[in-house]
Amino acid sequence: MRSLIDILELSTAELEELVATAEDIIADPQKYAHKCDGKKLATLFFEPSTRTRLSFEAAMYELGGNVLGFSEAQSSSTAKGESVADTAKTVSCYADIIAMRHPKEGAPLVASLNASVPVINAGDGGHNHPTQTLADLLTIHRKKGRFDNLTVGLCGDLKFGRTVHSLIAALSRYENVNFVLISPRELVLPNYIKESLKSKNITFTETTDLQAIMPDLDILYMTRVQRERFFNEEEYLRLKDSYILTPEKLYNAKTDLSILHPLPRVNEISVAIDSDPRACYFDQVLNGKYMRMALILKLLEVC
Amino acid sequence: MTVDSIKNGIVIDHITAHKGMKIYELLNLDRLNASVALIQNAPSRKNGRKDIIKIDTDFEVNTDILGFVDPNITVNVIREGKIVKKKTLELPERLKNVIKCKNPRCITCTEQEIDHIFTLADKENRIYRCLYCESAAK
Numbered sequence: 001m002r003s004l005i006d007i008l009e010l011s012t013a014e015l016e017e018l019v020a021t022a023e024d025i026i027a028d029p030q031k032y033a034h035k036c037d038g039k040k041l042a043t044l045f046f047e048p049s050t051r052t053r054l055s056f057e058a059a060m061y062e063l064g065g066n067v068l069g070f071s072e073a074q075s076s077s078t079a080k081g082e083s084v085a086d087t088a089k090t091v092s093c094y095a096d097i098i099a100m101r102h103p104k105e106g107a108p109l110v111a112s113l114n115a116s117v118p119v120i121n122a123g124d125g126g127h128n129h130p131t132q133t134l135a136d137l138l139t140i141h142r143k144k145g146r147f148d149n150l151t152v153g154l155c156g157d158l159k160f161g162r163t164v165h166s167l168i169a170a171l172s173r174y175e176n177v178n179f180v181l182i183s184p185r186e187l188v189l190p191n192y193i194k195e196s197l198k199s200k201n202i203t204f205t206e207t208t209d210l211q212a213i214m215p216d217l218d219i220l221y222m223t224r225v226q227r228e229r230f231f232n233e234e235e236y237l238r239l240k241d242s243y244i245l246t247p248e249k250l251y252n253a254k255t256d257l258s259i260l261h262p263l264p265r266v267n268e269i270s271v272a273i274d275s276d277p278r279a280c281y282f283d284q285v286l287n288g289k290y291m292r293m294a295l296i297l298k299l300l301e302v303c
Numbered sequence: 304m305t306v307d308s309i310k311n312g313i314v315i316d317h318i319t320a321h322k323g324m325k326i327y328e329l330l331n332l333d334r335l336n337a338s339v340a341l342i343q344n345a346p347s348r349k350n351g352r353k354d355i356i357k358i359d360t361d362f363e364v365n366t367d368i369l370g371f372v373d374p375n376i377t378v379n380v381i382r383e384g385k386i387v388k389k390k391t392l393e394l395p396e397r398l399k400n401v402i403k404c405k406n407p408r409c410i411t412c413t414e415q416e417i418d419h420i421f422t423l424a425d426k427e428n429r430i431y432r433c434l435y436c437e438s439a440a441k
Contacts (some may be wrong), residue, residue: 106435
């Protein structure tokens with residue numbers, strides 16, 4: 001039995017296998033419509049989420065399976081003081097696979113160590129969000145046809161942005177990927193990730209100036225400054241509008257730039273960009289569902 | 304200063320001066336029903352000064368704790384008054400319930416029953432990271 005807590009638990013071969021399965025699902029969804037008949041997914045969401053939870057649920061329904069779960073901690077036994085370990089053991093009696101989101105970092109790992117069914121990390125605080133990375137990777141693959149030889153700009157909250165951390169980890173295993181880290185000084189990428197890039201001789205540049213590096217980028221990954229990650233409201237208000245992407249700011253961008261965003265957005269990408277063919281963030285949403293379908297199939301060893 | 308030599312037990316030698324008390328506490332030696340001597344600032348040919356702990360009983364010493372706090376330590380096992388084994392230490396790959404994660408966002412800070420586990424991420428710079436949240440140990 002296998003879980004997915006960190007994207008690096010998947011080898012590059014396995015990532016590519018998931019991409020291939022997702023592409024096959026896109027090509028022939030009917031072929032997969034009954035693969036999970038009789039199986040149940042438990043969605044344990046201790047933190048609010050619309051997109052990820054609905055994506056998991058849609059993925060399981062489209063595979064013919066069923067879904068049970070909760071969408072906030074207050075409606076679970078955690079409100080009564082139950083531990084993550086006990087919740088995982090209990091839910092293992094009801095479901096064949098668990099998707100867990102939790103505000104505390106490491107909670108899904110604790111669940112996976114105690115559950116008797118596979119656990120998927122659906123986001124743990126500011127730490128990891130591997131299935132968003134799967135969505136990002138399928139989007140990059142569908143737009144660029146490759147994971148190597150790319151200049152990837154990551155913009156916004158690089159400190160608490162778990163999707164950024166997971167995406168960097170996944171892409172840093174490919175040849176000639178150059179990261180450009182664009183953030184206010186208060187929200188720079190954590191040192192340990194930079195240390196890890198340096199130790200692998202992966203080039204990265206840090207800047208506060210999005211406009212200056214725009215022409216170099218193949219991919220621009222925008223992120224939201226997340227209110228829920230700040231202990232101090234004033235600090236959040238001061239930083240939340242650091243980067244707002246507007247059509248004017250794309251004047252010197254490549255014509256085949258891909259603009260990604262894990263969503264939800266607040267105001268960091270102007271709505272006017274939605275109709276630009278370079279905007280890929282709603283493709284990402286759909287791709288996320290296909291990759292979650294592929295992942296559920298893999299972890300349940302259905303095909 | 305004279306401390307009696309021990310017949311059967313453990314001598315933790317070459318402790319960096321002033322770290323002896325920390326090791327005494329981490330090994331919970333105050334709970335032991337045996338003679339224990341903590342010698343601080345003893346002269347050392349190698350380092351000038353050192354601390355030594357002598358434990359006058361068979362004792363399963365946690366070498367992970369010792370290796371983490373002070374990898375220069377040697378552990379001598381004494382039988383019938385003679386050194387029968389000399390262990391040198393290395394930085395342990397994994398620490399279980401030796402140090403605690405200080406990241407307030409880590410699950411171990413909320414749920415008290417979870418083991419605090421750290422893994423060695425960077426041997427050269429002696430950096431350990433929490434298994435759960437990857438924060439560096441401070």
